[in-house]
Amino acid sequence: MDLQKIKGLIxxxxxxxxxxxxxxxxxxxxxxxxxxxxxxLAASTASEDxxxxxxxxxxxxxxxLTTPAPSSSPPTAAASGPRLICAPMFGVVHLTPAPGEPxxxxxxxxxxxxxxxxxxxxxxxxxxIEAEFKGTVVEILVKPGNEVxxxxxxxxxG
Numbered sequence: 001m002d003l004q005k006i007k008g009l010i011x012x013x014x015x016x017x018x019x020x021x022x023x024x025x026x027x028x029x030x031x032x033x034x035x036x037x038x039x040x041l042a043a044s045t046a047s048e049d050x051x052x053x054x055x056x057x058x059x060x061x062x063x064x065l066t067t068p069a070p071s072s073s074p075p076t077a078a079a080s081g082p083r084l085i086c087a088p089m090f091g092v093v094h095l096t097p098a099p100g101e102p103x104x105x106x107x108x109x110x111x112x113x114x115x116x117x118x119x120x121x122x123x124x125x126x127x128x129i130e131a132e133f134k135g136t137v138v139e140i141l142v143k144p145g146n147e148v149x150x151x152x153x154x155x156x157x158g
Contacts, residue, residue, distance in 0.1 A: 015125075
């Protein structure tokens, strides 16, 4: 199974209400499990638990692609410092709504929960990445037009 097909499955799962997806083609098997946080794909936190839940691991011997199950304990209240907004999928990051327009956010901007911070383009679809908590943009960790991976840090919110 090729990488593009797997990326397509990841995007399909991210946009669907399904919690997991398994595909078997001959001797190849792919199983994807969506990490949930308040009904949305895990997209932000400095907690290593949620970052690990979005990071993909492979087992070449089994031909299996999985995501580790998220911890049953809630993220700790170590939210006093800056927290990360991470990419929930592979794609190309866009920091502006359209070319020539001002960015969604700048360093120093106050953001509210649900506010669009950037978009990730995957398979010709633009997926809005929203803040899951309020704070101030401390750092933008990606450049516009760069490819990002699932679990990669995009912004730091304080």
